[in-house]
Amino acid sequence: MLVIALCKGRFLDPSLELLGRAGICFAEDVASSRRLIFDSKDGQYRVVLVKPADVPTYVEYGAADVGIAGRDVIMESRADLLEPMDLNFGHCRIVVAGKGGTAGTDSDSGEPVNSRVPGTASESLPPNLLRIATKYPRITMDYYTARGIPVEIIPLSGSIELAPLIGLADRIVDVVETGRTLKENGLEVLEVIASCSARLLINRAGYQTKRDEVLGLIGALEKAVQ
């Protein structure tokens, strides 16, 4: 039996749909149940529901053999996994966003925006370091480290768009699907860090020791991906 870790939340429905098209069906309605473990009708698969950020952990440790999660979550986790397949849903971009009209101001000097754009600075000047609010501190650090721009990362767990509006940060790093939330909050995409979509993750040891089952699943998913 292969254990598949799925994300609770917005990824759950498309994940279940994809599994359904691949012939992996469940007797009960997984999405509306309160249970966290479900066996497929044919008894060959077990699905476990976990928080998106935890999917790579479950798979890396082998508690689940495979998982479905967004590339953003995988990059942030730095888990050592196999990522053989793009599942072609959950498309989004990880971007650097900031207030309108501030594009291109950080890569030349790394100076905080507020200290250079008259009229946007609050009474007291912000510290001499670009401050980035994000749910993705590692991706953010890697991105700016590669560019040699020193930054202060402010880890947040939600409503990231708020941070630049009330002076907590100069920029945010976040995932964007349509860009509507950014726009409604007066923010715009300044740089794109990476394009993301849902990926199939596989535990390295499980890929070797449960090879036939894993390849069977990959084969079925390849046919089912639209």
Next chain:
Amino acid sequence: MKTYTQIPPGTQILFGRAARRRRLLERAICSVFEGWSYEEIIPPIFDYYDVFAKGMGAGEEEHFYRFIDREGNILALRPEFTSLVAKTAATRLARSPKPIRLFYSGEVLRFEKPKGGRQREFAQIGIEHYGGAGKTADVEILLIAVEVFQRLGIQGFQINLGSVDFFGGIVDRIELPAGEITALKEVLNIKDQPGLEALLQKLPLDDRRKNILRAVPHLTGGKSVIAEARGLVKNSRSVEALDHLEYIHSIFEKLDLAQHLTIDLGEIRGFDYYTGIYFRAYVRGLGFEVASGGRYDGLPGSFGEDLPAVGFSFSVDRLEQIATPSLDASEPKNSTVEVEQGFEKALQLRQAGKAVKLCL
């Protein structure tokens, strides 16, 4: 002052059954090594930083526990044994008759995220074989690894065997800047199919090479993989690697062990370290490899004496997570005599070879 109730993160304390099991495992594995005429080497717990920096290659030094001695030398707690043993073989043992067969067992320390039952301090047990080039030494260490699993009573084990020369021969023929080779290795390492396609679109490679690179991540399985790989490559380095793997596979077939051997040409982790065969051992149900090894002929040379070198190490902490039916770690009691009649009686019994427990 921090409370004394907790131990520092990444360390562990074993006692009772866990400690008995650890020692039983170590003894059982060492007895296999001794059965193949390997001699124990007990290296120091720390050595000069440069020994490990040289031995483990770039990028690993961030995991060392470093410190400075009173003369100002930079030292490191041993993060592994192979560098230490290679240094000894290339210096103090340089004039010994070859091959040199050594085994080691003990704790190593790496400052990294505890993962898969492996803490920052963890136990390694393994062998090093110096001075034996080519097939025979390779087969010897593989057979020893197999016997370790058998001795512990582990059934569902699998050894994934590959050779850096197969992929190395392919890369030799690809004329790309180092950065793009690194990017290629990164996507192949995680078998990232869409990532590979996106890269291949950009790279100025002919279709034949692109198809080879597309096939590499899937070259894993039984003997047929070797034939499949032969259909892809013509360069002599890759072909010789395939001949070598085929030879090893044929020996395993003759010995009726082929069911434990998987030919794996799709794995390219650790390639900066190994120079010939490499392998990783897995046990069904455990999410991490339990052993890894291979050939690193360049290593003793970096300590001053060119010697072919091949070896492996088992992660004891991970082996402890697997049922080992042939080891009994239950409390020894049957043979213990309870002594209530004084120290004199206890000594008599001890001299007679009995285990005693004083109840005075």
